[in-house]
Each structure stands twice: as C-alpha cells, then as structure tokens.
Amino acid sequence: MTTAYQDLETRFHRHSVLQGAMAVLHWDSAVMMPLGGASARSDQLAELALVCHEILTAPELAEVLSAAEAETDRLDDWQEANLVEMRRRWLHANAVPASLVRELSEACSKCELVWRDARAENDFPAVRPYLERVVELTRQSAQAKSERLGCAPYDALLDQFDPGSRSENIEPLFDELFGFLSEFIGEVMEVQAQRPHPIVPSGRFSVSAQQRLGEDLMRRLGFDFERGRLDTSHHPFTGGIPEDLRLTTRYDEADFTSGLMAVLHETGHALYERGLPIQWRHQPVGTSRGMTVHESQSLIIEMQACRSDGFIRSLVPLLKDAFGGNGEEWQAANLIRLYRRVCPDLIRVDADEVTYPLHVIMRFQLERSLISGELTVADLPDAWREGMQQGLGVVPEDDRNGCLQDIHWFSGGFGYFPTYTLGAIAAAQLFAAAQRDNPEVSASLERADFAPLLLWLGEHVHDCASRYSPDEILIRATGRSFDVETFKTHLRDRYLN
Amino acid sequence: MTTAYQDLETRFHRHSVLQGAMAVLHWDSAVMMPLGGASARSDQLAELALVCHEILTAPELAEVLSAAEAETDRLDDWQEANLVEMRRRWLHANAVPASLVRELSEACSKCELVWRDARAENDFPAVRPYLERVVELTRQSAQAKSERLGCAPYDALLDQFDPGSRSENIEPLFDELFGFLSEFIGEVMEVQAQRPHPIVPSGRFSVSAQQRLGEDLMRRLGFDFERGRLDTSHHPFTGGIPEDLRLTTRYDEADFTSGLMAVLHETGHALYERGLPIQWRHQPVGTSRGMTVHESQSLIIEMQACRSDGFIRSLVPLLKDAFGGNGEEWQAANLIRLYRRVCPDLIRVDADEVTYPLHVIMRFQLERSLISGELTVADLPDAWREGMQQGLGVVPEDDRNGCLQDIHWFSGGFGYFPTYTLGAIAAAQLFAAAQRDNPEVSASLERADFAPLLLWLGEHVHDCASRYSPDEILIRATGRSFDVETFKTHLRDRYLN
Numbered sequence: 003m004t005t006a007y008q009d010l011e012t013r014f015h016r017h018s019v020l021q022g023a024m025a026v027l028h029w030d031s032a033v034m035m036p037l038g039g040a041s042a043r044s045d046q047l048a049e050l051a052l053v054c055h056e057i058l059t060a061p062e063l064a065e066v067l068s069a070a071e072a073e074t075d076r077l078d079d080w081q082e083a084n085l086v087e088m089r090r091r092w093l094h095a096n097a098v099p100a101s102l103v104r105e106l107s108e109a110c111s112k113c114e115l116v117w118r119d120a121r122a123e124n125d126f127p128a129v130r131p132y133l134e135r136v137v138e139l140t141r142q143s144a145q146a147k148s149e150r151l152g153c154a155p156y157d158a159l160l161d162q163f164d165p166g167s168r169s170e171n172i173e174p175l176f177d178e179l180f181g182f183l184s185e186f187i188g189e190v191m192e193v194q195a196q197r198p199h200p201i202v203p204s205g206r207f208s209v210s211a212q213q214r215l216g217e218d219l220m221r222r223l224g225f226d227f228e229r230g231r232l233d234t235s236h237h238p239f240t241g242g243i244p245e246d247l248r249l250t251t252r253y254d255e256a257d258f259t260s261g262l263m264a265v266l267h268e269t270g271h272a273l274y275e276r277g278l279p280i281q282w283r284h285q286p287v288g289t290s291r292g293m294t295v296h297e298s299q300s301l302i303i304e305m306q307a308c309r310s311d312g313f314i315r316s317l318v319p320l321l322k323d324a325f326g327g328n329g330e331e332w333q334a335a336n337l338i339r340l341y342r343r344v345c346p347d348l349i350r351v352d353a354d355e356v357t358y359p360l361h362v363i364m365r366f367q368l369e370r371s372l373i374s375g376e377l378t379v380a381d382l383p384d385a386w387r388e389g390m391q392q393g394l395g396v397v398p399e400d401d402r403n404g405c406l407q408d409i410h411w412f413s414g415g416f417g418y419f420p421t422y423t424l425g426a427i428a429a430a431q432l433f434a435a436a437q438r439d440n441p442e443v444s445a446s447l448e449r450a451d452f453a454p455l456l457l458w459l460g461e462h463v464h465d466c467a468s469r470y471s472p473d474e475i476l477i478r479a480t481g482r483s484f485d486v487e488t489f490k491t492h493l494r495d496r497y498l499n
Numbered sequence: 500m501t502t503a504y505q506d507l508e509t510r511f512h513r514h515s516v517l518q519g520a521m522a523v524l525h526w527d528s529a530v531m532m533p534l535g536g537a538s539a540r541s542d543q544l545a546e547l548a549l550v551c552h553e554i555l556t557a558p559e560l561a562e563v564l565s566a567a568e569a570e571t572d573r574l575d576d577w578q579e580a581n582l583v584e585m586r587r588r589w590l591h592a593n594a595v596p597a598s599l600v601r602e603l604s605e606a607c608s609k610c611e612l613v614w615r616d617a618r619a620e621n622d623f624p625a626v627r628p629y630l631e632r633v634v635e636l637t638r639q640s641a642q643a644k645s646e647r648l649g650c651a652p653y654d655a656l657l658d659q660f661d662p663g664s665r666s667e668n669i670e671p672l673f674d675e676l677f678g679f680l681s682e683f684i685g686e687v688m689e690v691q692a693q694r695p696h697p698i699v700p701s702g703r704f705s706v707s708a709q710q711r712l713g714e715d716l717m718r719r720l721g722f723d724f725e726r727g728r729l730d731t732s733h734h735p736f737t738g739g740i741p742e743d744l745r746l747t748t749r750y751d752e753a754d755f756t757s758g759l760m761a762v763l764h765e766t767g768h769a770l771y772e773r774g775l776p777i778q779w780r781h782q783p784v785g786t787s788r789g790m791t792v793h794e795s796q797s798l799i800i801e802m803q804a805c806r807s808d809g810f811i812r813s814l815v816p817l818l819k820d821a822f823g824g825n826g827e828e829w830q831a832a833n834l835i836r837l838y839r840r841v842c843p844d845l846i847r848v849d850a851d852e853v854t855y856p857l858h859v860i861m862r863f864q865l866e867r868s869l870i871s872g873e874l875t876v877a878d879l880p881d882a883w884r885e886g887m888q889q890g891l892g893v894v895p896e897d898d899r900n901g902c903l904q905d906i907h908w909f910s911g912g913f914g915y916f917p918t919y920t921l922g923a924i925a926a927a928q929l930f931a932a933a934q935r936d937n938p939e940v941s942a943s944l945e946r947a948d949f950a951p952l953l954l955w956l957g958e959h960v961h962d963c964a965s966r967y968s969p970d971e972i973l974i975r976a977t978g979r980s981f982d983v984e985t986f987k988t989h990l991r992d993r994y995l996n
Contacts, residue, residue, distance in 0.1 A: 016546060023524060023543040030523060034531070038726035039743030046520040049513060053550055229535035246536030 006069035007077060010088055011285060013066075017057045018284040022243040024050050029241035029248040033233045044111060055103065058095035067092055080287055083469045087286035090165060097150040097158075098143050106139040110414035117412035124402040126383055133412060134379045137372050140416050144373055156373045159417030164292040164424070166471045169370065171484070172420050175427065176363045178486045180393070183360055186490075190344045190356060190497045200339035201331035207258040209234075215258075215324040216251060216265035223269045223303070223452050225249075230272065237351075238264035240271040244283065247272045258325065259340065260352075263304055270303030271296060273456065277464030291468045291475060293418065297425025298432060299463065305355050305426065306433035306492070307447055307455060314338050316450040344497065346394040348403045356493060357394060359426065364389035365408075365419040373416060428476055430489040432463065435480035503566035504574060507585055508782060510563075514554045515781040519740040521547050526738035526745040530730045541608060552600065555592035564589055577784055580966045584783035591659060594647040595640050603636040607911035614909035621899040623880055630909060631876045634869050637913050641870055653870045656914030661789040661921070663968045666867065668981070669917050672924065673860045675983045677890070680857055683987075687841045687853060687994045697836035698828035704755040706731075712755075712821040713748060713762035720766045720800070720949050722746075727769065734848075735761035737768040741780065744769040755822065756837065757849075760801055767800030768793060770953065774961030785964045790915065792969050794922025795929060796960065802852050802923065803930035803989070804952060809944040811835050817947070841994065843891040845900045853990060854891060856923065861886035862905075862916040870913060925973055927986040929960065932977035 004012075024047060031043050067089055074082055098106075113132035120129035144155035151158050153168060160167040217232055230247035238261075242248035249272055251264040274290055282288025290296050307313055315334045322332055330336060344354050350361040368385055371377035377385055386405040387397050398404035410418055433455075436443045442454040462479035473483050501509075521544060528540050564586055571579055595603075610629035617626035637656070644655035650665060657664040714729055727744035735758075739745035746769055748761040771787055779785025787793050804810055812831045819829055827833060841851050847858040865882055868874035874882055883902040884894050895901035907915055930952075933940045939951040959976035970980050977985075 019542050019546045020550075022539060023520065023547060026527060026540075026543070027520060027523060030527060034728065036725050036727060036743060038723065039740075042516075042519060042740055042742040043523075045516050046523070049516045050520060053517075226535065228533050230533060231531065243536075243539055245539040246533060 005076070006066050006073065007081065007085065009066050010070055010085070013057055013060075013063070014088060014091075014286055015284045017054055018289075020050060020054050020057075024054075025241055025243055026246070026248070029250075032235045032237075032239070032241070033248070033250060048107065051107070055095060055100070058092060059100070063092060064096075080282065080469060084282070084285050084287035087289075087468055091286055093150050094147065094162060097147040099146070102139065102143060102146070106136070106143055106414060109135045109139050110412075114409065114413040117406070117409070121402055121406040124400045124406070126401040126406060129406070129412065130379055133382075136412070136414055137379055140414060141373055141375070144416075156370050156417065159373065160420065161417075163418050164294045164421050164472065165468070166473065167292070167294065167420070167424070172366065172424065175484060175486055176359075176366060176420075176423070179359055179423070179427075179489070180363050182486070182490055183356065184393075186493065186497075187344065187346060187356060193498055194344060197339060198336075200336055200343060202257065202259075202340065203325070203327055203331045204256075205325065205327070206255050207325050208255060209253045211324050212253050212255075212258050212261055215320060216262060218320065218324075219262075219266060219450075220249075220269050222450050223266070223273060224456055225269055225272060226276070229276070232265065238268055240268045240275070244275045244278055247275060258321075263308065263341075266308045267300045267304035270300035273303070273459075274299035274464055277456075277460050278467050279465055282467055287469055288467045291466065291470070291472055293421035294424040294428060295463065295472050295475060297421050298428035299425075299459065301426050301429035302433050302455075302459070303452075306429050307444075307452065309341050309355070309496075310444060310447055311338060312444060312447040313450065314341060316448055320450070342496065346396050348390070348396055348398045349407055351407075355426070356497060359423040360393040362419050362423040364393050365410075369411065369416050369419065372411075424472075424484065427484055427486060427489045428472070430492040431476060431480045431482065431485070432459070434488050434492070436462075502573070503563050503570065504578065504582065506563050507567055507582070510554055510557070510560070511585060511588075511783055512781045514551055515786075517547060517551050517554075521551075522738055522740055523743070523745070526747075529732045529734075529736070529738070530745070530747060545604065548604070552592060552597070555589060556597070560589060561593075577779065577966060581779070581782050581784035584786075584965055587662060588783055590647050591644065594644040594655075596643070599636065599640055599643070603633070603640055603911060606632045606636050607909075611906065611910040614903070614906070618899055618903040621897045621903070623898040623903060626903070626909065627876055630879075633909070633911055634876055634913075637911060638870055638872070641913075653867050653914065656870065657917065658914075660915050661791045661918050661969065662965070663970065664789070664791065664917070664921070669863070669921065672981060672983055673856075673863060673917075673920070676856055676920070676924075676986070677860050679983070679987055680853065681890075683990065683994075684841065684843060684853060690995055691841060694836060695833075697833055697840060699754065699756075699837065700822070700824055700828045701753075702822065702824070703752050704822050706750045706752060708821050709750050709752075709755050709758055712817060713759060715817065715821075716759075716763060716947075717746075717766050719947050720763075720770060721953055722766055722769060723773070726773070729762065735765055737765045737772070741772045741775055744772060755818075760805065760838075763805045764797045764801035767797035770800070770956075771796040771961055774953075774957050775964050776962055779964055784966055788963065788965045788967070788969055788972060790918035791921040791925060792960065792972060794918055795925035796956065798923050798926035799930050799952075799956070800949075803926050804941075804944055804949065806838050806852070806993075807941060807944055808835060809941060810947065811838060813945055813947040839993065843893050845887070845893055845895045846904055848904075852923070853994060856920040857890040859916050859920040861890050862907075866908065866913050866916065869908075921969075921981065924981055924983060924986045925969075927989040928973060928977045928979065928982070929956070931985050931989070933959075 027043065027047060031040070035043060070085055071089070074085065077085065109132070113129065113136045116129045116132045120126065140159070141155065144158050147158035148155040151161060153161065157168045160169065213232065217227070220232065221227070229245055230242065230249065232249050232251065234252060235250035236252065238251045240247060240249050249265070249268045251261050251268065253261045274296060278288055278290060314337050318332065318334050318337065321327055344356045346357050347353065350358070353361055368377060368382070368389060372379070372382070382405050383401050390404070391397050436455055436458040439458060440454050443458060446452070446454050463475060466475050470478065477483055524540065524544060528537070532540060567582055568586070571582065574582065606629070610626065610633045613626045613629045617623065638652065641652035641655050645652040648655050648658060650658065654665045657666065710729065714724070717729065726742055727739065727746065729746045729748065731749060732747035733749065735748045737744060737746050746762070746765045748758050748765065750758045771793060775785055775787060811834050815829065815831050815834065818824055841853045843854050844850065847855070850858055865874065865879070865886060869876070869879070879902050880898050887901070888894050933952055933955040936955060937951050940955060943949070943951050960972060963972050967975065974980055
C-alpha cells in the first residue's frame with residue numbers, strides 16, 4: 003500500500019523532472035536559440051510552468067500533506083526534512099491565487115522585454131509603468147505569502163530564493179559590513195596607490211584558446227564533461243540538471259581575465275549541483291539549499307580559492323601555455339595585483355570583491371522600500387543616485403549605468419540581491435573552516451589542486467542538500483552562524499597585507 | 500461563452516506547445532547532450548509524453564468532442580477539418596489502455612538500447628527477445644487501435660504516420676513498382692556500364708567549408724537562419740518547431756557529396772514545416788499531413804530538383820568556390836554521373852533513388868508479416884536474406900548489414916517504412932505537375948533559384964496543412980491520386996536517356 007508520504011514523493015519527483023526539462027529549455031534559449039524562436043519558447047516555458055504549478059496546487063494535495071505529517075513516526079530524518087520542504091513549496095504555490103500568479107508572470111515578461119530596449123536607450127520613463135505594475139503585483143503576492151508563511155511581506159520574497167532568510171537577520175550583518183567597508187575602501191585605495199599599477203596583458207586571446215584553458219581548469223576542478231558542457235552566452239550562468247550541467251561564459255579576445263574567472267565561478271555552482279546526494283535527487287530535500295548557499299559555493303571557488311596567491315602562482319604557467327605570454331605582465335605578482343584591483347564604480351557585475359557588497363546593500367534597502375511602499379518607482383532613479391553617493395561615492399550620469407543596469411527587478415526578482423553578499427560572507431567562513439580542518443586546502447592550491455577543498459565542501463555542504471537550513475549548514479560546518487568577522491579578516495589579510 | 504469547439508482548441512493548443520518543447524529536447528539529445536545526460540533526458544521526455552497523453556485522455560474529453568461534433572453548423576471548413584483531426588488523435592490516444600502504452604514505451608526504450616550494442620556486435624540473438632516483446636506489444640496495440648479505427652491492425656499502425664493510409668492501396672502501387680524495377684535496374688546498369696565511370700573528387704573538404712556551403716544553399720532555398728540552425732548529428736534529421744527549425748547533417752572530410760545532399764533533403768522537410776499556415780499553428784489541422792507528404796517535400800528538393808541536370812550545373816561554381824576544386828572530376832557531366840550512380844547494395848540509407856524502393860518494399864512485406872504473426876522474430880534474419888536476394892540480388896553476410904541496420908522496428912516504428920517510397924512517388928507527381936503549371940520551375944534551377952518551385956509547393960502543399968488527406972492533396976495538386984506512372988517516367992528519363 004502506498005503511504006501518504008510515498009504519494010508525495012511520486013508527485014514531487016514528477017515536478018522535479020519537469021523542472022529539469024525547463025532548465026534545459028532555458029539553457030537553449032540563452033545559448034542556441036535563434037531570435038525568431040523566442041516567442042514560441044516563452045509559450046513552452048509558460049505551459050510547463052503551469053503544469054508544474056498544477057502539480058503543487060492539486061486540490062487533494064493539502065490532505066495528502068496533512069496525512070503524511072500525521073505519520074512522521076514512520077519517517078527517517080531525511081524523509082522528515084523532505085516533508086518540511088514539501089510543505090514549504092506547497093505554501094509558496096498555494097498562497098497566491100492562480101489569477102495573480104498569471105498576472106504577475108505576464109507583467110514580468112512584458113516588463114523585462116520593455117526593459118531591454120529601455121536600458122539600451124537609457125529611457126527609464128519608458129519602462130516605468132511596467133515596473134510599477136510588477137511592483138504592485140509583487141506586493142500583492144508578497145502580502146498573500148506573508149500571511150501563509152507568518153513573516154513580513156518582503157521576507158516572503160526572500161524566502162523564495164533563500165529559505166528561512168529574514169531581514170531582521172540580514173540587517174545587522176549588512177549594517178556592520180557597510181560601516182566597515184566605508185572606512186576600509188579608503189585604506190585599500192591608499193595601500194593600492196603605493197604599489198605598482200597592474201599591467202593588463204595585451205594581445206589577441208582567441209576564443210578557442212580561452213575555451214581550452216577554461217575547460218582545462220574545469221577538469222582540474224573535477225568537472226565531468228561526460229555530464230556537462232561549456233558554451234557561450236551573453237551573461238555567464240550555470241544551467242541544466244545535475245546529470246547534465248550546462249555552463250556558459252563570455253569571451254573578450256582583448257582580455258581573457260574576466261571570462262576565465264566566470265568559468266571558475268560557474269564551476270563552483272556546478273560542483274555544488276553535481277555533489278548533491280544522488281539518492282535524494284528529484285526530491286525537495288535533495289536540491290541545493292537556496293541561492294545564498296549556492297553563491298557561497300561559486301565564491302569559495304572564484305574568490306577564496308582562485309584569487310589566492312597560491313592559485314594565481316599555479317595559474318601563471320597555464321596562462322603562458324595557453325596564450326604564449328611572456329614578460330613582466332605575466333608574472334604572478336602582477337597577475338595577483340590585477341585580479342585584486344579595487345575601484346568603486348557604477349556597475350555591479352563588474353565590481354571587485356571589496357566594493358561588491360555596497361552595490362548589494364543599496365539594492366537591499368531600495369527593494370525593501372519599494373515593497374513596503376516607502377519608495378515609489380517614480381523616485382527610484384533619484385534614490386539610486388543618492389544610494390550610490392552614500393555607499394560608493396560615485397554617481398551614474400544616466401539610468402543605463404544606474405537603476406536600469408540589472409535585470410532582477412524588471413523580471414520580478416525581488417529578494418534575490420541579498421544572497422550575493424550573504425554568499426560572500428558564508429564563503430569566507432567556510433573557506434576559513436576548511437583551512438582550519440585541513441591545511442592542505444590552501445597549500446594544494448599552489449599546485450592548482452582543488453581536491454582537499456572539494457572533499458571538505460562535499461562533506462560539509464554538498465552532502466547536506468536541503469536537509470538543514472542555510473544557517474544550520476553554516477553552524478555545523480564552521481561552528482558559527484552567519485557573521486561578518488571572518489569576511490572582514492579575509493579582506494584585511496588580502497588587501498592590506 | 501466558450502463553445503465545445505473552443506474548449507477543444509484550447510486543449511489541443513496546450514498539447515501542441517508541449518510537443519514543441521519535446522521536439523527541442525529531442526534535438527538537444529541528438530546534437531548537444533553529453534552521454535551522461537541520456538537517462539535523465541529520457542525521464543524528462545517520458546514525463547512530458549505522459550502529460551500530453553493525459554491531455555488527450557482526460558475523461559471529459561469524449562463528451563466535449565461529441566458536443567463539438569453536434570454543433571458543426573457553426574464551424575467553417577477548416578474548423579470542421581480540425582475537429583476531424585482532433586477526433587483522430589483522440590481515437591489513437593484512447594484506443595489503447597494506459598498500461599499498454601507504458602509497457603510498449605518501456606519495451607521500445609529497452610530494445611533500442613540493446614539494439615545499439617547488438618548492431619555494433621552483429622549479435623541478433625542478443626536483441627531477439629527484446630524485439631519479440633516489442634512485436635508482441637505492438638500487435639496488441641495495433642489490434643486495439645484497429646477496432647476503434649475500423650481497419651486492419653497493420654493499417655492502424657500505418658495510420659499513425661500516414662493518416663488514412665491503408666495497405667490495400669499501397670500493395671498495388673508497390674507490386675507494380677517492384678515489377679518495373681526488377682527489369683529497370685538491369686537496363687540502367689547496362690547503360691551505366693557504357694558511360695565513363697564517375698570520378699569522386701578527392702581531397703580534404705573541411706567541415707567548416709562544407710557547413711558554409713550547406714548554409715549558403717539553405718539560404719538560396721529560402722531557409723531563415725533567424726528561425727533555425729544547422730548542426731551536426733550522427734544521422735541527419737529535421738527537428739524543432741516551425742518557428743525554430745533545427746536541421747542536422749553529418750560531415751565526411753574525405754567526401755562532401757552525401758553530407759551536402761542531406762542538407763538539401765532536410766531543408767525540404769524544414770520548408771514544409773515553415774510553410775504551414777500560421778493561423779492554424781498549434782491546432783491539429785495546421786500540422787504537416789503525415790510522413791508520406793513530408794517525405795515528398797524532402798525528396799522533391801533532394802531528388803527531383805537538386806539531382807536535376809540544371810541544378811547540378813549551377814552547383815559546379817559553388818562547389819569550386821567552396822572547395823577550390825579543379826579538373827575533370829569537377830565538371831558538371833561527371834558530377835551528374837556521380838550523383839546518379841545506381842548500384843544494388845545492402846544498406847537502405849546509402850541506397851540510390853532507383854534501388855531505394857526495393858529496400859522499402861521488402862520491409863513493408865516483412866513488417867506486415869511480423870504484425871500478422873505469419874513471420875516470427877526468430878525467422879527474421881533468414882526472411883531478410885531471402886527478401887534481399889529476391890529484390891536486389893545481393894545478400895548480406897551478417898545481420899549488421901541485414902536486419903539490424905535500421906532503428907525503426909527496434910524502437911517500435913512499425914508502419915513507417917512505406918512512407919519513404921510513397922513520398923518518392925508523390926514527389927515525382929508533384930514535380931511534374933509544378934513543371935506543367937510553370938516551366939520556370941525547372942528552368943530556374945539552372946540558376947540555383949528555387950523560388951518558382953517553392954511558390955508552387957507553398958500554394959499546393961504547404962498551405963493545405965492537414966486540411967485534406969494526403970490523397971486529396973495529391974489529386975488537388977496534380978489531378979491524380981497516387982500512381983506509379985510519373986515516377987517510372989521520371990526514372991526512365993533520368994537514367995536511360
């Protein structure tokens with residue numbers, strides 16, 4: 003006889019398989035699809051999203067969930083955690099009436115489309131009414147979810163990307179970090195001014211040579227090309243499914259540095275997906291634990307490991323091999339300075355490790371105000387300039403380099419931004435703990451050998467999947483909850499010494 | 500108020516969009532997917548097939564169909580034809596119990612997998628029990644469908660690929676063609692022996708040069724690269740959806756001839772899909788009219804147009820440009836002989852235009868006997884050798900080059916083979932009619948200009964979609980039903996004169 007819990011596993015398995023199909027179609031849209039296929043593809047994805055939504059909102063599901071929750075004595079710890087995750091997903095899916103889900107989804111699609119042109123033409127007024135509609139519907143959705151989840155409306159949005167995340171926990175972290183960085187950046191700029199200016203290697207770095215090197219580094223990181231690919235897209239991302247991970251980067255033939263780091267960053271994401279426990283694949287408890295933990299895994303590879311002295315030294319011969327480079331600019335000391343340049347600037351995605359959190363903290367504050375209603379969309383461009391002045395001391399001359407730069411809000415992604423910086427904080431804590439547990443973690447990077455680090459991450463992060471909350475994962479792995487100290491220590495060590 | 504008919508349109512629209520998603524995932528499996536993703540992909544496709552099947556077997560659908568059929572006075576001709584197609588699809592989906600659908604689908608997946616190795620290792624006994632299971636379940640499925648469709652079991656299988664097709668109509672055509680070819684091949688071989696032996700251009704023809712030429716020819720055929728791509732796969736095929744057509748070919752750097760013709764063949768398929776009426780996209784009546792008409796569209800391009808004297812003459816400068824060729828073997832007369840070599844041989848996919856139907860006719864006879872039970876799977880290898888001896892006068896030394904060569908039966912595709920030769924017959928009739936209607940159809944091929952032919956095909960075939968039966972389309976376009984005369988005339992003109 004099938005128990006209520008088994009019935010749930012079957013339903014969520016089906017949901018997960020269909021989500022996997024959507025992930026491949028998403029990847030294809032960004033990497034392979036010709037322009038003319040866009041409208042048909044968005045119909046396909048909307049139809050699949052509807053099928054998935056119907057699985058989670060089947061009328062009988064509430065009863066099946068309750069029945070399973072009444073028989074937890076027959077479940078083991080993982081099954082119990084799975085049931086909790088099932089309930090969480092059910093709450094998110096059922097909190098909002100279907101009509102609002104559809105309206106919001108349509109409003110986001112339309113707004114994102116208008117935003118593409120508005121950004122290109124630096125025309126905020128053109129997209130303003132569309133963004134107003136997205137904000138209004140997002141507020142309604144947040145309100146509906148907040149009642150079911152028992153949290154503030156903005157926190158209900160956070161919870162979609164980072165389960166259990168609440169502003170009251172983020173705020174003190176971000177406040178402390180903001181205070182620290184406000185002083186720290188000045189110190190770093192002073193130290194930086196006294197050092198030789200880094201030289202950017204010049205030349206033509208062919209796409210094929212960059213790709214070969216990227217794939218070589220992915221292999222060193224343990225990426226399995228029998229179960230994934232590396233391709234090109236406008237923005238780097240990791241798509242696909244754990245059995246078939248689709249990474250992308252972009253290439254600039256005049257400058258290999260950023261495309262290469264993007265490969266390493268995305269490989270961090272991919273190794274997390276690939277490392278999730280196979281026996282729980284296709285169940286909610288077996289998925290990655292939200293975007294904060296995900297970002298911690300990409301940043302521990304990109305920022306903690308790959309911008310370390312040791313790794314950059316081991317990278318030098320590989321770079322010389324790949325590009326035939328020679329001369330001063332190819333020496334480790336120069337490349338280390340190059341990969342650690344700090345410069346307050348306008349664009350988040352181009353920001354360095356030190357100034358990046360200030361971009362995020364400003365967006366966190368602005369989006370909370372938009373959702374609470376304290377800030378109107380009409381006032382957003384001014385608020386943006388003010389925030390940039392306060393946080394980074396630079397002010398965009400136009401909205402293209404200001405509030406139009408990121409896709410997130412225009413596609414309905416409120417509550418996502420904080421995960422970038424929470425991920426950076428967690429990455430510092432995890433790397434320090436890994437190093438403490440096994441000194442080989444950083445020593446081996448001198449040989450471009452990531453095995454000790456990945457072994458530790460597998461055991462302490464990947465194997466946990468969604469068995470624990472992000473906070474619990476961090477505490478179990480490092481002995482401490484989220485705190486800014488380790489990140490501050492990391493920044494001081496790297497940028498002042 | 501929504502009428503029953505409108506309700507049906509909504510359901511079939513949804514079905515079509517999901518089928519489109521499956522088409523992209525299929526393409527990805529063959530072109531992009533790393534090996535390790537195969538099992539997850541087959542889960543995704545099975546899940547999507549189930550969702551589609553559930554749409555067509557929803558319990559209330561029978562009533563909605565009947566209600567719509569009771570109000571046809573409110574429908575126009577296209578809507579009425581759409582309703583007929585809906586009923587046909589409903590019959591196919593509901594004739595077979597869900598358990599048998601699943602059993603058959605699993606048996607086919609397994610058998611196909613075993614077949615891949617069995618063919619490589621020339622080991623028919625290894626795959627025999629799996630094929631037996633597939634045949635047994637296919638017979639059950641055919642029996643169930645035959646009762647609902649009111650036709651013989653084998654005809655119910657034909658009907659899946661070629662709506663309305665019945666063996667009693669195919670048999671006289673194939674008998675006549677068999678009789679004709681038995682003599683004709685001998686005559687062709689004699690004539691051929693008296694002519695210079697064609698010289699195969701030798702050299703290294705880079706994949707990139709072949710691809711550029713293929714894309715150039717596709718553009719001349721009117722293919723829109725904003726709405727499609729050309730890639731590489733093990734077997735050439737046309738996938739995707741009308742808005743985003745994904746063509747593939749394969750390249751041999753020692754011989755460009757077959758890869759190039761495959762591109763032209765697939766472009767014929769693609770232009771048909773692309774030419775279907777936009778206002779009926781996503782409705783059953785708006786889809787291509789089965790595999791016979793589809794094959795007629797690929798063969799009219801590849802065989803009728805592109806192996807004509809005129810086109811091959813116009814191809815010569817393009818080939819020389821692409822490959823830098825020079826000398827006797829690059830002259831039109833040689834290339835014409837090369838593209839028209841006739842030679843009875845073992846492998847269907849490598850067969851020429853003249854001997855190809857004999858491969859098909861034998862398979863038609865064998866698969867009918869397998870479905871009727873007159874032939875057992877155990878006796879298939881012997882029956883194959885006998886059939887080859889009778890039809891082509893050549894006998895394979897092993898099953899790899901015999902009954903293991905084609906994927907069709909091992910993946911459950913019974914009733915598909917006849918459409919190849921019915922398509923060739925229709926292509927000859929359509930090309931002759933087009934030429935009769937407008938002499939520019941063949942004259943313009945001298946300039947590699949396909950516009951007059953495509954204009955005619957658009958009007959007489961593509962625009963019809965599934966509004967008429969294949970037979971009706973042919974009669975409306977050419978004045979005659981399927982008959983072998985025009986094909987025979989075409990072969991005589993091309994191979995004896």
